Amino acid sequence: MAETSYQGAGQPVVASARPAGRAKFIIGGLILLAAVAYLIVSNLLSSQQYFITVDELVSRKDELVGRNIRISGAVIGDTIEYDGQTLSFTIAHVPVSAADIEDEGGLAEVLHQAVSDPNASRVTVVLYNEPMPDLLQNEAQAIVTGTLGEDGVFYADELLLKCPTRYEEAVPEQVEAGS
Amino acid sequence: MSPQLGVILLLLAFLSAIYALIASLISTRKDNPALVESARNATLAIWPLLTFASLLLIGLLIRGVFGVEYVWNVTDLAMPTYLKITALWGGQAGSLLFWSWLMSTFAAGAMLRNWRRERNLMPHFIAASMGTLAFFILLVLFWENPFASFYQSPSGEVQAYLFGPLGALSDLTASYIRFAERLPGLLGVIVGGVKPLAAPRGAFPVNPPNGNGLNPLLRHPGMIIHPPLLYLGFVGFVIPYSFGMAALATGQLSDSWIRSTRRWTLVAWLFLSLGLIMGGWWAYDVLGWGGYWGWDPVENAAFMPWLTGTAFLHSVMIQEKRGMLKRWNMVLIILTYLQVVLGTFATRSGFVSSVHSFAQSAIGPLFFLFLVGAIVISVSLLVRRWEDLAAEHQLDSLLSRETIFLLQNLVFVSLNVAIFIGTYWPVFTELLAEFTPSVERSSVGPGYYERVTAPLFALMLLLMGVAPLIAWKRASLRRLGRALLWPTVLTLVLLGGLFGLGVHRPGVLVGYGLAILVALVTLLEYHRGAMARVRSHGENYLAALRTLFGRNRRRYGGYMIHLGVVIMAIGVIASNVSQLETQQAVAAGQTITLGKYVLEYEGLERFVATDGRSVMRAQTVVYHNGREVARLRPRIDNYPSGQPMSIPGTYTNLLGDDFYVLLVSWEPVGLSSATFKVYYNPLVNWIWGGGFIFMLGTLVAAWPDFGEERSAAPYPGRSRPVPAAGR
Incomplete structure (x- = not known):
């Protein structure tokens, strides 16, 4: 032993x-x-992914092409297209800072405004061979990781979605409506 | 029964914890046995109070009293009863209550079990564990009270209050709220986050007809047992930490506290391990991305205390055997405790995603304050006893069991550091970016973790393989070489076979090779031990194996855990490097081919389940080499609350490979055709199987050994005479 x-x-x-x-x-x-x-x-x-806003992405397009980037934006429902292989949709600029979001009335409000504002910067996001995510819908917050192509399209390999105020709301809606 | 009773129970539990904390601290100043016993009784009283409060909340959940904010948040009428019960930990307030209840159970158990043997440590043990518990009950009581109920004020506003209108207290509450609103920044968030005490005068209770319902993703058996297991692991580690602190505070630094808490530590570790494995199983089964571990901050937060806890379990053996690494063990148990607290709050406060969202809830800053306090107290105690914790021996040789353990400890801590940096990288860069504009906020993806941890995990496997073959103090290289010869030869032969089967990447071959080597060495250790008994005692082989386990449970249970880890490692390597996947849209009658498997799509059906879900279900047939092996029905459930959920269909073959089919339907494609995402995950079931062996091994190692308890009793209990009435 x-x-x-x-x-x-x-x-x-x-x-x-x-x-x-x-x-x-x-x-x-x-x-x-x-x-x-x-x-x-x-x-x-080698594996840092930079947080960039859609505004920055549009204005600094040339220097950002090819870099590993993470952007967040509001999904515009009408632009969602899916053919079983390729998923594409457009996202509109939302502020990153939580303080700004709070000032503008909370995440749900910010997302709503971003989608309805035709002047907000927008970028088209494309993903290949991904399932249609359950949460992908109008005014959802999409956080995508990938690279910006020369054609101005964002080629993502990861997609995270958040729907504000789905669960753990502050006050019951039906109660508010009844008051 | 009214939810207000729950508030009162929580208040009593909180007062008991505070009393126990103060009484035990006073009794350490001047030895006062009556006061220590009073502190003990207060500690014991918390358990029934919290048990009653938890049962009360479960009752409210089952009865669907939606006037209670928490019940409204996490349940609805359509949910089956078992889900209503488990909704106890479906939201923040309930899980904190559940956490506190588990903590009170562990604290009372550990105290009673060690009362006489570790009597001298008890006052400080009570102080440390009750300090922790008091903080959690404080959060549950004032900030995250699950019993707060909705009231509508005469002006029409609806808000949750702890109590209904209570005359002067209502006015006091109103002025408190106005006061909190005027406070600036973080202070305002913390003070304003307190649940208001009494509803305004004239307010009346509100009872919504239905609740929000539990997030559909959480309606899965894996998710039902995953959080309780993690919490059990988390609170379990508070016990050895509290004993460690007591040893530091009293200066009784012999390893007696380690022996007394060994089993508690093992049990905590078992629960934490199982919690992690269950979490992986849930992710694999429910989240529908074909994986089980995503290096998500929430997963990492639970994994990090496991790493230091595992290192602690190993390095205490050196302290017991050789009186070394005492400081290191203290550091490890403190780190584990801190990461348990950090893990509990990092996932709840949004701290990981952004410093700013962290500052928006009251819970985050409070946890942070508690964490800072715990660091200050632990570190100052450690510094005070630093010299007393000097090692009794020195390392003799580079090649010794001690060195291997030390190296193994370094690997665990390195893994911890690497994962810590990755997890909190967004926080670091966000803070840096505030001061230096040239820094941009960034995060790291799973790729970072995979590349950093892979070599460290490989090194760990290697250490696991050679450690049993290396002697304490000083081992000879020649002897090690001889012991490793046959396992190595056999490993190389098997690797040759794998190479022939098409595994060619060097890194992957190294991984498999190490796993096989550890398995062989471990099995050989069992064999050698058994053969020695066969020869010396003339027992038959199986009986010899059984006595082997009986005689040295910790050692042979430990080897069994190693075998479990190896099996899991093989599953992880195979399912990561040899996974196949495809995604195709097919019409009814068409097929998708993936590897040697063919999936035939027959058709789609749509129906409404009894609980209101509308279900879209695909009928598919799986063929392997042209033979039908399974009929799978992947489906998409649409819950009334609006969130759809994909449930995969899985076929498992005899080797443990999974053929995993997800229905990826999208409206425009229509009912006649459907899109599927199909994964082939080789050996993925080895992970769950290995987890089972891992669990068995831990049970073997932790199983109470009454003979050992008796023989150990006279030694640590030396300082106090046993009262005559005791036995």
């Missing part, structure tokens, strides 16, 4: 090996930590 195979402590070899041993441990530990740090930093730099 492995448990019983060690030699008794107190042998001269053990005692003399100790100071050198300590340095070995420290060096070994440092090498490991350096390797882990390198692993983390290099991968962080």
Whole structure:
């Protein structure tokens, strides 16, 4: 058994090996930590996805082409097209900062305004071979990750959707209506 | 029974926790046995109070008292009774109450079980665990009260209050609300977030006819048991942490507290592990993307305390055996506790998605304050005892069991750090961007986690394989080489076979190779142990294996856990690197081919289920090599509340591969044709199977061993004479 195979402590070899041993441990530990740090930093730099607003995407189009980007916008219901393979829809600019959203009356209101404002910046998003998401509907908030193509279309490989005020509402609607 | 009774029960529980905290702290100043016992009784009293409050809430949920805000939020008339019961943890307020109830159960159990043996640690144990519990009940009572009910004021406003109109208290509540509205920023959010106490004069209760209903995604067996398991894991780790703090505070730093909490830690760890596995199963079954783990912040938040907890479970063995790594163990249990608290609130406050949304709820900042307090207290205690925690021995050799454990600990902590940085990267960059315009807010995707963790997981497998073969103190390379020879040869042969089957990527081969090596080494350890008994005791082989488990449960249970992990690892590798997927639109009678499987689409049906869902269901047949193997019915459910939900059809073959079919129908395509997304997930069921073996192994390791308890009893209980009346 492995448990019983060690030699008794107190042998001269053990005692003399100790100071050198300590340095070995420290060096070994440092090498490991350096390797882990390198692993983390290099991968962080290569896989960062920048949060960009639709406004920025439109105005800085040239420098952003090809970069890994994450944008958020309000889905315009009429533009949703799906043929079983390709899903495309247009999103309109919404502010990113939570404070701005709050100032303009909450997320639902911001999304509603973005969709009804014809002057808001818009961008078309295309996804391939994705199922039609359950939550994709007019005035949903879409958060898409992907790259901007030369043609101005955003090619996404990930789509997250949020529908505000679906669950955990503050006050029952039917009660409000009745008052 | 009225919801207001629940508020009173919560208030009593909160007062008990505060009393226990204060009484136990005072009793540490001057030894006062009566006061400690009083603190104990207060701790015990919380359990029935919270039990009663939870049962009361369950009763309200079952009866559908929609005048109660929480009931209205998470249930509706159409929900079956079992879902109404589990809606206890379907929303924030209820889950915090449930969390507190579990915590009170664990605290009372651990206290009674160790009362005599760890009597000296008890005052501080009570203080640490009741401090934690008091904070949670505080949140439930004032900010997230599940018993708050709707009242309509004479002016027509509807709001939830703890109590109905109560004369002067109503006026007081009204002026409190006006006061809170004037407070600026975060303070206003926290003070204003308190549930108003009494409804205005003349207000009357409101009873909506129906509720909002539980999010359909949560109506799944995996989701029903996943949160309780995670919570059990979370609160379970509060026990070893509280004992650790008590050991630091009293200066009784022998490993007796570790022995006393070993089983609690294992049980907490088991629940946390199962919770994570269940979460994966739920995601795989319900979320319909063919995967089980997405490196989502919520998942990461639960995974991080698991990592430090696992490291702690391993490194305490070194403290028990060699009196080393004492500081490190304290650091690990503190980190685990902090990450449990962080995990509970990071997922609830929106902290991960944005610092700003975090500041909009009162819960986030409060948790943050609590976390800072816990860090200050833990770290200052640790610093005070830093010298007393010096190791009794030094590492003797680079090649020893201790070194492997240390390395393994470093790997776990590295994983933790990497995942922590990834999870909170948006928060870091958002904060940085506020001060330096050149920094842009960014996040990292699953790719980051996969690339960073893969080599670390591989290293962990390697350590897992060699650790059982390496002796304590000092091992010989020659002996290790001899022990590894045959497993390595066999692994290479099997890898050759895999290469022949078409697995050619080097990284993947390394992964499989390590998994196979660990499995072989572990099985060989069982075999060697059993053969030694066969030879020395003349037992037959199976009996020898059984005694082996009986004699050293922790060790052989631990090896079983390793086997479970290896099986899961194989499932993870295979389902990640060899997954096939396609998406096609087909008309009735047409087929989709994926690998060796063919899916034939027969037709679509539409019907309304008894609970009001309208269901669109596809009939499909799966063929493997031309032979019919299964009929699958993937479907889309439309709940009355409006959110549709896709439910996949899955065929599992004998190897554990899944053929996973999602109906991806879209209106314009029409009823005659349908779109399917089809996945072929090789060996994905090994993950669940490995999880089961993992669970069995943990049960073996944690199973109460009464012989051991008795033999250990005289040693830690040395300082106090046992009262004569006791036995």
